[in-house]
Amino acid sequence: MTSIKPISLYDTPSIDEVRAAARFDPQVIRSLHSKLLRRFDPDDVALVGFPLGDQLRLHALEFYRRYDSAVDGATKLLLRTSAGMLIESVILRVESGRSTLCVSSQIGCAAACEFCASGKMGIARDLSADEIVDQVLQAGQLLVTEGRQLRNIVFMGMGEPFHNEENLFAALELLIAPEFFNHSPGKVLVSTVGVTDGMLRCAARFPAVNLALSLHSVRQRVRERLIPLAKKYPLDDLHRTIAEVNQLQATTTVMIEYLMLAGVNDGRADATDLIEWLDGLSVHVNLIPYNPITDAPHFVGSDRPTCRAFAQQLRTAGLKTTVRYSLGNDIAAGCGQLVRQENRMIARQTLVDDG
Ligand code: SF4
Numbered sequence: 618m619t620s621i622k623p624i625s626l627y628d629t630p631s632i633d634e635v636r637a638a639a640r641f642d643p644q645v646i647r648s649l650h651s652k653l654l655r656r657f658d659p660d661d662v663a664l665v666g667f668p669l670g671d672q673l674r675l676h677a678l679e680f681y682r683r684y685d686s687a688v689d690g691a692t693k694l695l696l697r698t699s700a701g702m703l704i705e706s707v708i709l710r711v712e713s714g715r716s717t718l719c720v721s722s723q724i725g726c727a728a729a730c731e732f733c734a735s736g737k738m739g740i741a742r743d744l745s746a747d748e749i750v751d752q753v754l755q756a757g758q759l760l761v762t763e764g765r766q767l768r769n770i771v772f773m774g775m776g777e778p779f780h781n782e783e784n785l786f787a788a789l790e791l792l793i794a795p796e797f798f799n800h801s802p803g804k805v806l807v808s809t810v811g812v813t814d815g816m817l818r819c820a821a822r823f824p825a826v827n828l829a830l831s832l833h834s835v836r837q838r839v840r841e842r843l844i845p846l847a848k849k850y851p852l853d854d855l856h857r858t859i860a861e862v863n864q865l866q867a868t869t870t871v872m873i874e875y876l877m878l879a880g881v882n883d884g885r886a887d888a889t890d891l892i893e894w895l896d897g898l899s900v901h902v903n904l905i906p907y908n909p910i911t912d913a914p915h916f917v918g919s920d921r922p923t924c925r926a927f928a929q930q931l932r933t934a935g936l937k938t939t940v941r942y943s944l945g946n947d948i949a950a951g952c953g954q955l956v957r958q959e960n961r962m963i964a965r966q967t968l969v970d971d972g
Contacts, residue, residue, distance in 0.1 A: 623674035625747050626653070627791055632673070641668050647796065654798045657757035657767075677747035678704070680755060694756060698724070698748065702741060706752040706774060708760065716760055717769040720752045722785055723776025728810055730831075730844050732876060734910045735775040744776070746787035753798065771806045773829075777846075778807050779815025789823055802826045808874060811850040813858040820865040828862060829872035829903070830855065834882045835894040843881075856894065863899045870899045870937075876907050877919035877927065888930040895936060902938040904928055 624631045632646060645667055652663040653675065664670040678696035681703060685692050690710035695703050707719040725738035752774075757767045770792065772778045778785045785807070791797045792805060802825035809816060810831045820828060832855070834840045840847040859871050873895065877883050895902070904927060907918030919927070924940050931938040 624672055626673055626675050627747055635669060635672060639669055650796060654754065657761045659758060677745065677751040696752065704775060706756055708756050715768040716765050717771060718753060718756045718767055719771050719773045720749060721774030721776055722749060722772055722778040722781050726776045727780060728777045728846050730810060732843060732913050732916050743781040743784055746784045746791060749784060749788035750791050769804050770800060771808065773808045777810060777812065779809050779812035782815050786822065789826060810844050810846050811855050813850050813854050816858055816862055820862040824866050825868060827869050827872060829874050831874045833876050835890045839882060859898050870901050873900045873902045874905060875902060876905050877924050878907050879917040879919045883919040883923050883927055888927050892931060892934040892936065902931055902936050904938065904940045
């Protein structure tokens, strides 16, 4: 007997075919989408009244494990692909009650940034659009059980989103489409290390979706040390690109992400150069105290007085600046850290079992 491959929840043409053959009302599909993707009802509740529910695949990923921070309300979800590979998403619950989900776009990452655990893994594969949005669905379902709402979706997890541009764009379409998640594009942010052509295509196609650039330094040599891809996308190109993105996105500013690394990029002169480089651009600077990883012990985060002084210098120059203290330090919430730890544990376990 041949088994029938389940149809993805997002595969509208195939679902329509099944619906037409089984002769049920299209409203039933609209209702399922509404219950599942906008109200985040549990699967069994959403499927009530849906004929042929067993032919549908609601989730592209399987829940594997969760880690809850004991100190700051962050939760890291580990989700598993059908081939058993782990990916991670992080829920950040801030005091205001507005929750943010950090999603992954790839398994591992080819960008190999010096300070990043995902970059130390290399790339395993791109995530499909279904796998990207399923992180949103599973996190949304978890949050509603706590009476919380998922407000912001940020592509800051594992992977360089513009290295998986086709699936990223398909996922963005699903997230903002009224008939699917109906999420406000202004509450979605895509963070890149500076893939300039991808940034421009994204701004043109999704003008209300926010873009963030991981800048970290305006000194080419320092930037190349931190981000190998900086050689391919030099600072002059980045500057031109942000100016063009500003033109394409009249209602949003570009977020400038700046990791504060002690002795690397956190001096007064670094701030002065940054102010000069950002002159004339519509940006918001986000300073991020560094969350150390075991694979890069040579980097140490700047201390709080240094972060405060750096932020003050930028603000005095008229730049909108926030300092984002990392959440989830105790659960290794920096992108890729937990997956690496889990994979090491699994590898060790395998060695023990085999031994
Ligand atoms: S910081 Fe982002 S782009 Fe760089 S290696 Fe990590 S996941 Fe990839």
